[in-house]
Amino acid sequence: MENQLGPVWVIAEQIDCRILPVSFQLVGQARILADRLKTSVETVLLGDQMDAQIHQLFAAGADRVYLGNAPELTYYQPEIYTEMIVRLAKAHRPEIMLIGSTSVGTELAPLVAARLHTGLTAHCIDLVLDDKKILEQKIPAYGGMISIICPEKRPQMATIASGVFPQPDLDENRTGEIVPLEIPAEIPHRIQTLEIVREEPDGIPLESAPIVVAGGAGAGDPEGWKIIADLSETLNAALGSTRPAVDEGWIELESMIGQSGKMVSPELYIGVGLSGELQHMVGIAGAKVMVAINNDAKAPIFEQVDYGIVDDCREFVPVLIEKIKEYQEKLVTC
Amino acid sequence: MFKIVVCVKAVPDPKEAHKIKIDPATKTLTRTDVPLVLNLLDKNAMELALQLKEQLDAHITVLSMGPPAAGNIVKECLALGGNQGFLLSDRAFGGADAYATAYTLAKGIEKIGAFDLIVCGMASSDGSTEWVGPEMAAFLKIPVVTRVNEIVETGKEWWKVKASLENGYRLMQVKLPAVFTVTRELNTPKSLSFSGIIKARKKEITEWNIHQLGVSEKTVGQKGSPTIVSDLATVDGKRTVELISGTREEKADQLVQKLAEAGVI
């Protein structure tokens, strides 16, 4: 009997009772892995009023959904969610567990991994089964790519950002098994999510913008950052960044592009004052034209773009903005 | 007295970190001599502890796992206002993944004694996993709030804090003792002061090796890590760049022209 390996699991996430795109992407990838491992895909879904959406998980490739569906589960509750997933994992022994690297996933995954005494890899940009059927979890580092494996402990756990894997084709005819879950009684109650507050983000979402301008440490200071923001505005682009810009406080974490941030696939990408570290560059999936402006001729980004300008971005970008405005005016008057 | 443990990490200076590269021939890292500095987000963790010290008359213990050189960053934290420091240092702790790191730190905390709050930066600039805080909490069997960006209310036992979410936050009510991992937005860290450095002369840093910590070799370092690095590879850039030159005006003109021709602006 081939099926000795445990299932491939996806811990799905919902916000406002809607399953996030990343969960479907992971189910799609889980299906590919499970088929190679000759095992099944199972999903854990905790929330409230989720009934209407479960079929989408089956359509994406899941064979079974463990469903916790109750008002107490509307919000992510750390102790309850962790306990439910850990108990299920101990009972059903998944081979692999995938979780979206959202804010919540990034907290939930290590809580589960520690309880299961297993390994967990953050922000993978690829998952590949090697010839021993071990999961190779690939992350960018040190200007290259490193592969991490969890050779002995199970499940092999990984978090993956939205956009790394494509949305799977949905097969509406697929069905699966629903296993309803009870909330365990004996859970310590030392932490509770009282409410979740969200604001609509301003501007064009990075993931769908046709033009993306990304800034990095080379901006130097808030004044320099404003110059880059002006460029983005002039082009009606979405403004993104590398991690250093977030660390400096020039822009919020949500605008970070890269391995632990957003994935973008614009027509035009302009990287300003950033060196082109792999952690950022892997966030750019197939831009049509890529441009870099950086004052260091040796920066790695100059090997990864179509057009490069070696110059101080604080001096060059204002000139570029003027030229773009001239060009835009000509377009209007034609 | 309210007891805080701040977990800090010595990381390669982010300004120089790009010099560390993978050598494709030997599959090892080059230029690993980049100087170590205090992880940026740990400064926000220290700042929270210092503000609470003032507010609640707290005692701050600084804890780090690292090579002997990491002692400098523990000293720096004492100069910022920490009361005492502990450095977990042993060859056996080397090569630890997040799980083993969290386990080792948790053991260190258990040995240090009772505490009310553990604070650390949400991530380090070199590992960037964000795992250590939550995994420590799991090993210590206490709750954790990650990505704390505001302390809303302190109390005798129950605190209210905001945890950052994409485009918003979750308001958490949590019973101490607990772990908080903090974001950049939480506060603005104060700088080192001369008199702080002088006061740190009298403060103690205790170093514990594996025997003093009282853990088995199998549970720490590389041996205690469920994950390992199986391969290091370089990645080829996929595009050949055309460097545009000339005066600033000429460069800008040319770039606009090329982008217009490509139909992307």
Add this chain to the structure above:
Amino acid sequence: MIDFTFTEEQEMFRKAAREFAETTVKPKISEMEETGKFSDELVKALGEAEMMALTIPEEYGGLGLGYTVRMIAVEEISKVSVAVGMMLQVCALGIEPILKFGTEEQKKKYLPAMAKGERIGSTAVTEATGGSDPSGIRTTYRKEGNEYILNGRKCFITNSHIGDTITVLAKDDENPKAFSTFVVEGGTEGFKPTREEHKLGMRGCNTGELAFENCRVPAENLIGEEGKGMRVALSAIGDVGRGGMVGCALGVQAACLEASVKFANERILYGKPISNLQTIQNKLADMKIDLDAGQLLGYRASSMQDSGMRSSNEFAVAKYFTTEAAQRAAKMAVDIHGGYGCMEEYAVSRYLRDSFVLGPSAGTSDIMKVIIARWVLS
């Protein structure tokens, strides 16, 4: 093995000074260049950061960290703005006569406030008739009851207008060979800062003239013995003044090297960064050699000073070397930048102007050589 490394603690002091320079001093540079004024905010910030407390012992409200740490602080601040480095170094210069020759009452009266930056000091020796030749000064004093009456004018005095606790060298009006040094406080009748200078460099560092017209100074403000004041003023300048200039010059040298490396890596000519070209590499090597040499000379002198040894000769060597080297470094830096080096947006043009003010401060290069020759010939 002779230990040429700084201690861990000294490295931490350096870090603290650098953090201050980058977060608090840097934003003030363009304002200082434009207005030529030293901002009150910055004076307050320097005081709060304990920058003036370094050389004052703990018993008088200071940190008692000594002259090496002081040089480190001046160096780090001067890397970002030598105008601020200069202001700070002259504060310590003003503190020194009181510290070394003052009575217990004088120390208790002035030092705690100077440590906090609540009193800003300077030492005024130079006049139109003598700077390199201090015996040529014409400001006189005469005793009248329990006061001294001062008459004269000092010029090129740093912190002339923002200072309020100035140690002044004057000549006995009846005996041209007798000199005395007094603490003159701001607001004293007959004392006022008059003309403010507009310097080619170190803009924002306040330099100006002081006028004494029947200025009545209380007798208890005499520092040291009457008639023996030359020693008081010159020993302060010889160690602390020169030491301060070394810190300033090292900062300028380091800034020139850093800016040059950055530009050389960015500027593409012949399809490659100019850092690949040997003529550029020669200049960078020269700057590095001078910087290493300057640091060794400077910190040798400050270490000797800290251990209580006589150090004014070693400071003369270090002062000569570093201030000359800073001027060379600035020229090389501007040359490396080509046309950009002449443009105000590029910091190296400021370094060039700043470097020229290093030479004549705290004794000209020619005077340094006189001192060094005297040392060699003795």
